[in-house]
Structures are given as C-alpha cells and as structure tokens.
Amino acid sequence: MRSADRLKSCLLQFRVSPAGLHFSLPHGLLRALTLLIVSAAWIVIAANVEPALANPGGITNIFKPLSQPAQEIREISLLVIAICATIFLIVAGLLAYTIVRYRHRPGDEVSEPPQIYGSNQIELAWTVLPLLIVFVLILVTSRTIADIQNRKPGPGAVQATVVGHQWWWEIRYPELGIVTANELHVPAGTNSLPQPTFLKLESADVAHSFWVPQLAGKTDLIPNRQNLMWIEPTQPGTYLGNCAEYCGTQHARMLIRVIVQPPAEFERWVAEQKRAVTEDSSTQEGRKIFFANSCVNCHTIRGTSAQGMFGPDLTHLMSRETLASGATLNTPATLRAWVRDPQKLKVGCLMPNMQLVDEQVDQIVAYLQTLK
Numbered sequence: 001m002r003s004a005d006r007l008k009s010c011l012l013q014f015r016v017s018p019a020g021l022h023f024s025l026p027h028g029l030l031r032a033l034t035l036l037i038v039s040a041a042w043i044v045i046a047a048n049v050e051p052a053l054a055n056p057g058g059i060t061n062i063f064k065p066l067s068q069p070a071q072e073i074r075e076i077s078l079l080v081i082a083i084c085a086t087i088f089l090i091v092a093g094l095l096a097y098t099i100v101r102y103r104h105r106p107g108d109e110v111s112e113p114p115q116i117y118g119s120n121q122i123e124l125a126w127t128v129l130p131l132l133i134v135f136v137l138i139l140v141t142s143r144t145i146a147d148i149q150n151r152k153p154g155p156g157a158v159q160a161t162v163v164g165h166q167w168w169w170e171i172r173y174p175e176l177g178i179v180t181a182n183e184l185h186v187p188a189g190t191n192s193l194p195q196p197t198f199l200k201l202e203s204a205d206v207a208h209s210f211w212v213p214q215l216a217g218k219t220d221l222i223p224n225r226q227n228l229m230w231i232e233p234t235q236p237g238t239y240l241g242n243c244a245e246y247c248g249t250q251h252a253r254m255l256i257r258v259i260v261q262p263p264a265e266f267e268r269w270v271a272e273q274k275r276a277v278t279e280d281s282s283t284q285e286g287r288k289i290f291f292a293n294s295c296v297n298c299h300t301i302r303g304t305s306a307q308g309m310f311g312p313d314l315t316h317l318m319s320r321e322t323l324a325s326g327a328t329l330n331t332p333a334t335l336r337a338w339v340r341d342p343q344k345l346k347v348g349c350l351m352p353n354m355q356l357v358d359e360q361v362d363q364i365v366a367y368l369q370t371l372k
C-alpha cells in the first residue's frame with residue numbers, strides 16, 4: 001500500500017477535530033455518545049482545573065459567583081442550561097429509542113417501510129415550539145444585560161481605568177492618583193451596604209478581554225474605545241482572572257488578580273500607594289544602574305526622572321504579589337530571574353534581556369526591593 005493511501009485509511013478511522021473525537025463507528029448513536037462523554041469530561045476538567053497560580057480563595061468558577069453581576073449571570077446560565085438540557089434529553093432519548101427499537105434484525109424484509117410526506121401539525125409544532133423557546137431566552141437575556149449595563153456609579157463608587165497591554169494590565173485610579181499594574185485592589189461591600197467599583201476598559205494595542213469569572217462577565221478592551229463594567233464583591237479575598245481574548249503569544253500569561261479588601265484595609269492600601277518612594281542610600285549603586293540603562297524609558301517611578309509609559313509603574317513594585325502579569329510570584333529569586341532575562345520567563349514580552357552582569361543584576365534587584 002502506498003504511504004499516502006495508508007495515511008488516508010488511518011485518518012478515516014480516527015480523526016481529531018476541535019469539536020471532539022470522531023470514530024468511524026457504524027451508528028450515529030455511538031458517535032453522539034462519544035462526543036457527549038468527551039464534552040462532559042472536558043467540562044468537568046475545565047471547571048476543576050486550578051489556574052496557573054494557586055488561589056487560596058478557591059477556583060475561578062462562574063457557578064460560584066461572589067459579586068452582583070456574576071450572580072445575575074449565574075442565574076440566567078442555570079435557566080439556559082436547564083432549558084437546553086431538557087431539549088437535549090428529549091431529542092437524545094427519542095433518537096436512542098428509535099435506533100434501538102427499529103434497528104435492523106435478521107429476517108427483516110428488505111422492503112421499504114411506509115413513507116409519510118408532510119404533516120401540518122408536526123411541522124407547525126416543531127416550528128412554533130422552538131420559536132417560543134428562543135423568544136423566552138431572548139427576553140430573559142436582554143433583561144439581565146440591561147440590568148447590568150444600566151447600572152450607574154453612585155457617589156461612593158470606586159472608579160478605576162484598566163488599560164490592556166501586550167501582555168499586562170495597567171491600572172489607574174484617576175480620583176485617587178494611584179497607578180499600579182496587574183493587581184486591582186477594591187473594597188468589599190456587604191449585602192446591606194454594597195460597595196461597587198466601576199471600571200473603564202481601554203487598550204493600548206490590540207483587543208484584550210477582562211474576565212474575573214466570580215466577579216462579573218467578560219468585557220473586551222478595544223483600541224480607541226472605552227468599555228465600562230462594574231463589580232460589587234462582598235467577600236474579601238483574591239480573585240483570579242485571565243485575559244479572555246487572544247492577544248498574541250503571551251495571551252495565556254496575562255493574568256489578573258482582583259484583591260478585595262475590607263474597607264479599612266483598602267484605605268490603608270490607598271494611603272501606602274499614594275506615598276512617595278523613600279530613597280534608601282544603601283542601594284545607590286543599583287539606582288545608578290537602573291537610571292543609566294534604558295529601564296527609565298519604559299517604567300515610571302513616581303518622584304524620580306523615570307517617567308516611561310510603556311511598562312508597568314514600579315513606584316510600589318514590592319507591594320504586588322506577582323510579577324509579569326501573574327506569570328510568577330514576586331519573590332527575590334523570581335525578581336532576579338526576571339531582571340536577568342525576561343525573555344526566559346515570558347518569551348516575546350517587550351522587556352529585553354539587558355545583558356547585565358551578575359553584580360549589576362544583584363544591585364538593580366536590591367534597588368527594586370526598596371520600592372515598597
């Protein structure tokens with residue numbers, strides 16, 4: 001057999017496609033069952049996989065909402081799943097019954113069964129019923145969308161602007177005069193005293209999407225456009241999210257952390273972030289190297305001549321839990337590895353390997369560690 005023929009016969013027996021596995025089995029039922037089992041397994045795995053960084057607050061799961069918009073989305077998801085599951089059970093049940101009940105048996109005559117051409121009642125039923133179901137789904141969905149979109153920020157709402165970059169999140173609090181990156185701090189409310197945070201979403205380059213499943217639905221960040229969303233968390237904790245729109249090679253390492261804090265703790269964080277950096281004379285060498293290299297072209301350290309806008313603001317770098325948009329935890333060792341060669345941790349990111357010698361890396365890291 002020619003190798004091309006062999007390949008063809010292999011492909012005919014076993015194919016893998018994005019929709020699932022397809023086996024060349026005799027019955028549609030077996031194929032449907034395989035697809036069903038694979039899909040179900042996929043959903044179970046996807047719902048239980050821990051995100052890249054372990055989150056002590058639990059997994060990111062749309063079925064465990066802890067903020068108002070996410071709560072509304074969960075309710076409508078359950079309704080839609082219930083309707084679709086009912087339809088699936090009826091259709092799959094009838095299909096299975098028909099295949100088993102009317103399967104070919106030895107001794108069956110080879111004649112055709114009686115053919116029926118058209119039935120007004122049946123055709124009317126399977127046209128009107130789906131129309132009604134779709135209409136109900138449209139109505140409840142639009143009500144939820146309107147509920148979420150029409151919410152206006154009240155006087156006590158926290159306002160933040162999130163700008164998507166390849167591949168990190170710039171976070172600004174214009175009213176508080178704070179700029180940070182990748183970790184959004186917001187105050188927690190209570191059921192009787194909700195504390196909403198309103199986000200303006202923008203992009204510096206390509207389309208991204210802000211998604212923290214337990215807090216709200218996903219909203220895209222589109223170049224030259226401003227989108228709005230809000231969250232209203234009631235439970236303090238760290239909530240993980242991802243960029244949810246493919247935006248380039250490091251899209252998967254564009255993680256978001258939303259740190260929900262009790263109001264007093266949030267106020268303390270705000271005060272800390274507003275503070276100017278305190279110069280530490282013991283790290284003067286590292287400071288000199290930082291300012292002599294092109295670090296300053298991309299990074300801002302408030303109160304110094306470093307006013308670059310392409311990379312994350314480093315004024316309070318050490319107050320952040322992670323580096324490189326959640327790609328790794330912020331520890332002295334990872335910070336060192338990151339400064340040494342960012343491309344090793346996050347290939348394609350805009351920060352180049354500065355080709356510094358070990359001593360210079362140590363000194364820069366010592367300086368960066370004073371940015372608390």
Ligand code: CUA
Pocket residue numbers: 164165167207208209243244245246247248251252254
């Ligand atoms: Cu940013 Cu995907």
